[in-house]
Amino acid sequence: MKLRRWKYTDVAALAAFEKEQEFPDSWNYNMLAESFLNDGFYGVLAEEKGELIGMAAVMFGPDGADLVNILVKKDRRRRGVGDALMRAVLEECGRRELKKLFLEVRESNAPAVALYEKYGFTRVGERKKYYADGENAAVMCREGKNP
Numbered sequence: 088m089k090l091r092r093w094k095y096t097d098v099a100a101l102a103a104f105e106k107e108q109e110f111p112d113s114w115n116y117n118m119l120a121e122s123f124l125n126d127g128f129y130g131v132l133a134e135e136k137g138e139l140i141g142m143a144a145v146m147f148g149p150d151g152a153d154l155v156n157i158l159v160k161k162d163r164r165r166r167g168v169g170d171a172l173m174r175a176v177l178e179e180c181g182r183r184e185l186k187k188l189f190l191e192v193r194e195s196n197a198p199a200v201a202l203y204e205k206y207g208f209t210r211v212g213e214r215k216k217y218y219a220d221g222e223n224a225a226v227m228c229r230e231g232k233n234p
């Protein structure tokens with residue numbers, strides 16, 4: 088597995104990948120393309136033999152950062168790709184000397200919550216009806232030293 092930063096020329100492939108995974112909160116082409124307009128944007132993707140198998144993204148801002156996207160190909164889950172993407176994200180946080188990384192996650196999304204807890208995120212709040220279908224989001228935060 089190889090990890091590398093997103094390039095603008097990856098946008099079409101990333102959008103097609105998101106669509107294929109049938110994840111309810113996936114990003115579309117425009118959202119992916121617009122992310123490149125933000126200076127604080129960092130996207131990392133995982134490839135195996137040239138095939139896209141996972142992606143993650145962080146929006147760095149003046150007051151902290153948000154993990155805005157992490158998604159692994161359906162038939163490649165539970166094989167360490169999420170771990171590898173999360174480590175890449177935390178290494179980037181370390182390079183930027185970031186101390187607090189936030190995220191929102193569906194309260195029902197047990198695999199994602201387990202992944203975040205494994206990397207030291209704790210629940211710090213809730214956003215009511217955050218998702219289009221009315222589900223609440225748990226707000227989680229990871230503080231302190233990055234790898």
Ligand SMILES: CC(C)(COP(=O)(O)OP(=O)(O)OC[C@H]1O[C@@H](n2cnc3c(N)ncnc32)[C@H](O)[C@@H]1OP(=O)(O)O)[C@@H](O)C(=O)NCCC(=O)NCCS
Pocket residue numbers: 110157158159160163164165166167168169170171191192193196197198199201202203205
């Ligand atoms: C969440 C997601 C990214 C995890 O990716 P993955 O490649 O399967 O994760 P890994 O195999 O690297 O597992 C890393 C850790 O995540 C947790 N985890 C992943 N899948 C899990 C599952 N089905 N049940 C419980 N824990 C799980 C475990 O803590 C695991 O560590 P362990 O192997 O030491 O137990 C993947 O399930 C996914 O793409 N889900 C759909 C998109 C999504 O929900 N994104 C989050 C939006 S907020």
